[in-house]
Amino acid sequence: AWPHIRLELEGSYRSNDGSVDNGIFKNVATADVTQWSGMVNAYYDMSLVPQWSLSLGAGLGFNTVEMDSPWFINGSGTQSDTGVSAQVMVQLAYDVSDCLQLFADYRYVDAGHSDFENQFGLITETNRFEMESNMLSFGIMMDLDAGK
Numbered sequence: 001a002w003p004h005i006r007l008e009l010e011g012s013y014r015s016n017d018g019s020v021d022n023g024i025f026k027n028v029a030t031a032d033v034t035q036w037s038g039m040v041n042a043y044y045d046m047s048l049v050p051q052w053s054l055s056l057g058a059g060l061g062f063n064t065v066e067m068d069s070p071w072f073i074n075g076s077g078t079q080s081d082t083g084v085s086a087q088v089m090v091q092l093a094y095d096v097s098d099c100l101q102l103f104a105d106y107r108y109v110d111a112g113h114s115d116f117e118n119q120f121g122l123i124t125e126t127n128r129f130e131m132e133s134n135m136l137s138f139g140i141m142m143d144l145d146a147g148k
Contacts, residue, residue: 008041010059031069035131037085037111038062057089063111065131081114085131093141101141109133 014035039061046054063085068078087110093103111131 004045006043006045006055006057008043008057008059010037010039010041010061012037012039031067034066034068035111036064037109039085039087041087041089043089043091051095053093053095055089055091055093057091059087059089061085063131065111065114065129067114067116067129079116081116083112083114085109085111099143101143103139103141105135105137105139107133107135107137109135 012035014033016033018031018033039059041057041059043055043057046056048054061084062082064080064082066078066080087107089105089107091103091105093101095101109132111133114129114131116129
């Protein structure tokens with residue numbers, strides 16, 4: 001951390017189960033969606049009142065989406081796509097002590113889109129999935145260098 005500026009390296013993994021709708025029928029197949037992402041984030045930290053701070057941030061990185069479904073490519077099922085992702089963050093924190101902080105964190109992540117192909121006989125169709133998410137998390141931060 002520098003005065004008011006903080007850098008963060010973030011790695012994340014998400015796994016979701018879902019269903020495939022083909023526009024006419026719902027739940028025509030199951031789908032397992034796995035996401036891996038790596039981000040470099042920068043925050044600007046501002047003191048509000050004693051013990052409370054607000055941080056605004058942005059990040060840039062990559063997102064890999066793997067989708068496994070019998071719906072894809074004649075039922076053979078696993079495809080992946082990697083793209084650029086970006087996020088904005090707002091964090092509210094409370095200093096419990098010089099080295100311990102409680103925080104609430106909101107992140108809006110835009111991971112671009114992922115393209116997956118279906119093949120029906122001689123016809124190949126590309127499906128585009130927009131990858132956006134809103135996340136709220138709560139946590140504890142420790143400064144392991146405090147007091148030195």
